Amino acid sequence: AQSVTQLGSHVSVSEGALVLLRCNYSSSVPPYLFWYVQYPNQGLQLLLKYTTGATLVKGINGFEAEFKKSETSFHLTKPSAHMSDAAEYFCAVSEGGSQGNLIFGKGTKLSVKP
Amino acid sequence: DTAVSQTPKYLVTQMGNDKSIKCEQNLGHDTMYWYKQDSKKFLKIMFSYNNKELIINETVPNRFSPKSPDKAHLNLHINSLELGDSAVYFCASSQSPAYEQYFGPGTRLTVT
Numbered sequence: 001a002q003s004v005t006q007l008g009s010h011v012s013v014s015e016g017a018l019v020l021l022r023c024n025y026s027s028s029v030p031p032y033l034f035w036y037v038q039y040p041n042q043g044l045q046l047l048l049k050y051t052t053g054a055t056l057v058k059g060i061n062g063f064e065a066e067f068k069k070s071e072t073s074f075h076l077t078k079p080s081a082h083m084s085d086a087a088e089y090f091c092a093v094s095e096g097g098s099q100g101n102l103i104f105g106k107g108t109k110l111s112v113k114p
Numbered sequence: 115d116t117a118v119s120q121t122p123k124y125l126v127t128q129m130g131n132d133k134s135i136k137c138e139q140n141l142g143h144d145t146m147y148w149y150k151q152d153s154k155k156f157l158k159i160m161f162s163y164n165n166k167e168l169i170i171n172e173t174v175p176n177r178f179s180p181k182s183p184d185k186a187h188l189n190l191h192i193n194s195l196e197l198g199d200s201a202v203y204f205c206a207s208s209q210s211p212a213y214e215q216y217f218g219p220g221t222r223l224t225v226t
Contacts, residue, residue, distance in 0.1 A: 032213070042219060043118075044204070045217070100213070101212075102211075102212075105159075106155075107156070
């Protein structure tokens with residue numbers, strides 16, 4: 001069975017600094033991987049996804065993530081944080097195919113200091 | 115057009131009451147879900163329907179009953195509401211279970 005671990009329930013960065021949110025997964029088959037963002041009092045919005053192909057994927061709002069099979073990781077990065085990036089971020093994994101289901105991590109709250 | 119919509123957005127009710135939350139998606143997806151998000155932001159899947167058939171039924175009290183009248187709608191009915199049911203409930207849909215899910219705006223349920 002697959003699982004997701006997000007390291008750090010709370011990450012704080014200064015505006016303009018690098019954002020790095022960590023996600024490690026466990027899956028017995030090649031995974032599909034996702035990052036979602038949740039702004040206060042809103043639903044989850046898809047940031048980016050990896051299914052097959054290029055291991056570096058770019059998403060909305062300047063975010064990107066790299067699938068590293070050897071490290072079973074899918075960390076989310078953004079070169080320069082904006083105040084508007086403050087939100088809760090969720091990593092998710094599925095095993096693909098018709099029977100796979102998304103498993104969500106516990107989330108990481110990103111705070112951005114001025 | 116809103117892809118996944120839920121009504122109501124806020125629901126305040128007393129213990130013991132019965133309430134329903136409605137969800138509709140206009141994405142043409144085959145699979146729909148209900149999640150519960152607690153105060154710590156933890157997302158727990160409750161139910162999943164694929165082509166109107168129940169495919170996930172996690173360990174939730176049987177006071178919770180989903181109903182899917184058609185592929186575009188998945189409603190959640192809750193009987194005998196308890197204080198612990200207070201949470202935000204999200205509906206979501208996807209093309210198939212393994213693919214990305216699209217979430218509704220959530221329904222904040224407060225039981226007093």
